[in-house]
Amino acid sequence: MIIPSDKEYTQTKRIMLGTEKMKQEFVPLAEWIDKTYGVRTVNIIYDTLDDKRPRIQICFEFEKEKNKFLTNDISYFDNEKQKAIAEKFSETIQMQGLSKKTKSLFNLFGNNKKGRYLTEDLFVIYGAFEPIAKMEATDKITAKQTDNFKKSFNNLDIWTISIGFTIPTFFMYTEDKIKKYDKPEIKSDWADQYYALIKPFDDFNYFKREEIQILLDSKENFDNNYESNWYYYYK
Numbered sequence: 001m002i003i004p005s006d007k008e009y010t011q012t013k014r015i016m017l018g019t020e021k022m023k024q025e026f027v028p029l030a031e032w033i034d035k036t037y038g039v040r041t042v043n044i045i046y047d048t049l050d051d052k053r054p055r056i057q058i059c060f061e062f063e064k065e066k067n068k069f070l071t072n073d074i075s076y077f078d079n080e081k082q083k084a085i086a087e088k089f090s091e092t093i094q095m096q097g098l099s100k101k102t103k104s105l106f107n108l109f110g111n112n113k114k115g116r117y118l119t120e121d122l123f124v125i126y127g128a129f130e131p132i133a134k135m136e137a138t139d140k141i142t143a144k145q146t147d148n149f150k151k152s153f154n155n156l157d158i159w160t161i162s163i164g165f166t167i168p169t170f171f172m173y174t175e176d177k178i179k180k181y182d183k184p185e186i187k188s189d190w191a192d193q194y195y196a197l198i199k200p201f202d203d204f205n206y207f208k209r210e211e212i213q214i215l216l217d218s219k220e221n222f223d224n225n226y227e228s229n230w231y232y233y234y235k
Contacts, residue, residue, distance in 0.1 A: 029088055055125065098117050134207065
């Protein structure tokens with residue numbers, strides 16, 4: 001899950017809200033992951049790549065939990081943990097009689113109705129719910145509300161306020177004006193006001209005042225270096 005509209009996110013959100021549960025056949029794996037690695041698995045999602053290679057996404061609540069399974073090098077994923085989880089998935093699925101083999105004669109003739117999950121060459125990936133939920137909260141702020149928020153400062157030096165990836169950026173008209181407002185007391189006051197704006201949309205209480213960041217930029221920079229284009233700016 002990458003954005004709020006992803007079906008993996010919407011399903012996991014229902015689990016977080018208590019209106020749906022993780023598939024029962026994945027609970028043994030989730031419990032093992034939690035006990036082994038000291039995390040909380042919210043959901044496990046199974047699919048196949050190009051209808052061939054099986055894949056599971058382990059969904060945690062927080063980014064810091066997901067990061068336990070990643071590396072800082074080019075491999076990105078911790079291969080040992082991937083392997084251990086894949087083996088445990090295969091074990092738990094087989095114990096429940098839910099595994100199926102690729103190119104099995106039973107599958108070809110529709111006789112292996114109980115077998116639902118491929119387990120060979122399993123690809124394991126991870127997701128975190130919190131950052132997507134924060135993105136969804138940000139997306140709920142309408143353009144009109146953002147404009148009214150900007151107007152509430154009654155400050156002619158502010159060209160616009162853009163909220164990208166949950167972080168608000170205050171755009172001054174010129175680079176020189178940034179220096180005027182790049183002060184802890186000013187940014188703290190603006191963070192207070194942004195916190196008040198975002199909090200009504202924060203369904204899971206993920207936004208913490210002490211974590212709110214305020215970025216400063218300028219229309220001058222936006223025009224000169226990004227061709228006045230938001231796509232280029234946030235690319």
